[in-house]
Amino acid sequence: MFGIKRKRRERLRAQQMPTAWVEIIERNVPYYRRLSPEDRRELQGHVQVFLAEKRFEGCGGLEITDEIRLTIAAQACVLLLHRATDYYPQLRVILVYPHMYIAEATRRFPGGIVVEGREIRLGESWMAGAIVLSWDDVLRGAADIHDGHNVVFHEFAHQLDAESGKAEGAPVLPRRSMYIAWARVLRAEYEHLLDDMAHQRRTVLDSYGATDPAEFFAVATEAFFEKPAELKTRHPTLYEQLKLFYRQDP
Secondary structure: OHHHHHHHHHHHHHOOOOHHHHHHHHHHOHHHHHOOHHHHHHHHHHHHHHHHHOEEEEOOOOOOOHHHHHHHHHHHHHOOOOOOOOOOOOOOEEEEEOOOEEEEEEEEEOOOEEEEEEEEEOEEEEOOOEEEEEHHHHHHHHHOOOOOOOHHHHHHHHHHHHOOOOOOOOOOOOOHHHHHHHHHHHHHHHHHHHHHHHOOOOOOOOHHHHOOHHHHHHHHHHHHHHOHHHHHHHOHHHHHHHHHHHOOOO
């Protein structure tokens, strides 16, 4: 079975991507234009595997089109460049709403306080094999590659995180020896962000990263790809850990 899967993926990666598909990616995903020719070819191959293996479903009346599939897949596969990958193995379906949507939510706060209610969301990642996205916000996040906000990068970072068995800001790292430095650096940077929030200091990282370590990793991923120079200047050790994990230097 594994040999068959590997050969199928190799065949898909080797195929020429249709010109119309490339044009959609170039138009909707400006980050693609920053990549080297070699990285663009690698990304195209990953996208073709991703689209062959993942199912997309429209919600709230949205009809799934090639534009939707390609715009999401191209951004999701940016996180896979240069890495040995099993293409988000836990993920089976991407649910796409036309706009922000309402979801039931449970928030746990210090002291055992639990608050339940409804939230407006741009996206979410489930360990049960699904990602939910707002199409409007997918386009908005892709359009500005310097604002540090990209809902696809964010939610797919959660999927990478969950490959370790838990979504807690500690994804599967390339080498066992990397875990000690990863834990030390990300814990310190997370606590630094908490302190910045408490003192209302301006930060490179979005304040949502202070929610918990899993959200910190997802927010840091957004900043790594969209604000790399600023992140490297102000958080060099965090940047280095993300560079080692993603095997990219934006």
